[in-house]
Amino acid sequence: MSFRRAPALEFALSAVLAFVLLFLVTVLLSRHDLVLDLSLGQRRTLAPQTVQVLEMVERPISITAFYTDDPAEQARLLNLVQRYREHTRLLELEFVDVDRRPDLAREYGVSTNRTVVLEDGDLRVRISDPDEARLTAGLIRVLNAEPPLVFFVTGHGESSVEDDSGSGWMEAARMLLQQNFALRTLSTAVIERVPEQASLVVLAGPELDLTPGEITVLEQYLLRGGRLLAAVEPGGSRSVDSLLTLWGIQPGNGYLIDASDEQRNLLGGKEEPLIALAMGGNPDHPITRGFTFATFYPISRALLAVEPPPAGVETSWLVRSGQRTWLERTASTDAATVYDAGIDLRGPLALGMAATIDLSAFAAGAVSVRGLTGNLLEMASDEIDLRDPTLAADQQLGDEHFAGGLGDNARMVVFGDADFASNANLRVQGNGDLFLAAVLWLTEQEDRIALAPRPELSDPFILGARRTQLLQWIGIGVVPLLFFLAGGLSLWRRRRWV
Missing domain, CATH: 3.40.50 (Rossmann fold)
Incomplete structure (x- = not known):
């Protein structure tokens, strides 16, 4: 009897330990981003010049993005700003639907979709179709005030x-x-x-x-x-x-x-x-x-x-x-x-x-x-x-x-x-x-x-909010469940041979 209980106890302890380790790893990764750029030519890594500009930011700068309800386009900009925020937390991003807030668009002088307004006090800089080159140039304009x-x-x-x-x-x-x-x-x-x-x-x-x-x-x-x-x-x-x-x-x-x-x-x-x-x-x-x-x-x-x-x-x-x-x-x-x-x-x-x-x-x-x-x-x-x-x-x-x-x-x-x-x-x-x-x-x-703007070599696969949430649940629930199923299968096979 004790012989049969030992594998069950061993499995339970192993499963609990695996779950605890997985939980700790998930918490650490959620608090400390680990980014590996495997794209061709590391095209997802910020240029050193951009990093230098971000290190010059000493006061909060708001980024108001006038976008229609397009999750893919919003995700592109959000991903870019998140990479900027790895070097400074003084950038604040807010999305505004141009169609739903035409009054705010007029106030900011925006007439086209995919326009970003950088704001520092009374100074506003508008950027169309923002990419790294244009967004960094806008930050330089905000920081220096006087354009060449x-x-x-x-x-x-x-x-x-x-x-x-x-x-x-x-x-x-x-x-x-x-x-x-x-x-x-x-x-x-x-x-x-x-x-x-x-x-x-x-x-x-x-x-x-x-x-x-x-x-x-x-x-x-x-x-x-x-x-x-x-x-x-x-x-x-x-x-x-x-x-x-x-x-x-x-x-x-x-x-x-x-x-x-x-x-x-x-x-x-x-x-x-x-x-x-x-x-x-x-x-x-x-x-x-x-x-x-x-x-x-x-x-x-x-x-x-x-x-x-x-x-x-x-x-x-x-x-x-x-x-x-x-x-x-x-x-x-x-x-x-x-x-x-x-x-x-x-x-x-x-x-x-x-x-x-x-x-x-x-x-x-x-x-x-x-x-x-x-x-x-x-x-x-x-x-x-x-x-x-x-x-x-x-x-x-x-x-x-x-x-x-x-x-x-x-x-x-x-x-x-x-x-x-x-x-x-x-x-x-x-x-x-x-x-x-x-x-x-x-x-x-x-x-x-x-x-200088770098052309995309391929169309990136961008997850929407629902798919991102689904992947999070897979990491939190499905992966531990697989551990339990694997352990249960192992225990069942052992009992068959006892």
């Missing part, structure tokens, strides 16, 4: 940020607004000085020449430590070409021809030699470090580094064409093109370049664009001598040009095509990522480059 101010130069046939046609830059403007930049237009013809609060000035494919006075405005802005993004087109402004050349980046005369197999394959076998392709980017520059996407440039110019470089100027290529490309210097875009040795320039050729200018070193050997503009327009670009010792004294830069500086160095990014960032092409392959990375580097936000 980007000026787009107008009046010379530039691509317009208000133009929604294929050639306009409205999508580029929308991308910057989503990243919490403030945008303004700037007419250099009616000002004497770029505003001090400018974080960046953009020249989006000017077709007409700028006047000497306008060139001087941009020149003095750079000499004060300004930031310039220039996209130049074949046959575009020669005065802008001259300005860029004096700062170390020379736009080549002509247009790029791409006869590579990679370009033709990515275009579905089409013969489009005027569309230049760049694969990846310069791994040694912050803008393109880790950049592996393809980028496209319809009817582009090649960019050349001035040799020898001006004093204090350091240039780097960002993206460049392949081996089977060349800079066509003779034929028009309508004519059949053949590489002419000795005339055309064979690739690889830069399609995007960056320059960093040490102003203290640049001051010693620089020459004034204002004094040279007239001469430069009469000279071939490859004949420019940047250090001509015969320049008159009034053409040399004086110390007054460097007074009241914005910083000790200037930055410049040049692309050989303005259409790569147009509405028609910004979302093609990596064009938008490259454009945004260039703007972030120019505005000294390199840490945010890694936060």
